[in-house]
Amino acid sequence: MHRSAIVLVLLVVLALGAGCRSTTGESFGQNVDDTTITSEVKTKLAADRGATLTSVSVTTVRGNVSLDGVVPTAADRARAEEIARRVTGVTQVTNNLQAEKK
Numbered sequence: 425m426h427r428s429a430i431v432l433v434l435l436v437v438l439a440l441g442a443g444c445r446s447t448t449g450e451s452f453g454q455n456v457d458d459t460t461i462t463s464e465v466k467t468k469l470a471a472d473r474g475a476t477l478t479s480v481s482v483t484t485v486r487g488n489v490s491l492d493g494v495v496p497t498a499a500d501r502a503r504a505e506e507i508a509r510r511v512t513g514v515t516q517v518t519n520n521l522q523a524e525k526k
Contacts (some may be wrong), residue, residue: 458484471509487515
């Protein structure tokens with residue numbers, strides 16, 4: 425009987441914890457989605473043959489992708505944003521990239 429009480433308490437704790445939000449205010453599912461978006465954007469930037477975009481920092485919060493860093497040209501800046509916008513789940517792109525050459 426003692427064991428079933430422990431199991432019941434654990435089930436209640438898990439049920440209550442399933443809807444909890446992290447310190448960022450995101451649910452676990454949203455956090456996973458944002459991590460997936462960030463990974464996919466980084467992969468596509470690294471795979472792009474027309475530009476050197478591997479040094480771009482990518483963060484995602486609730487589908488909003490932020491691009492930070494320095495890229496060689498304004499064309500690379502625009503290309504990075506275009507690539508990020510094409511990723512599934514992206515709702516907005518904040519392009520903070522700086523171009524070395526204008």
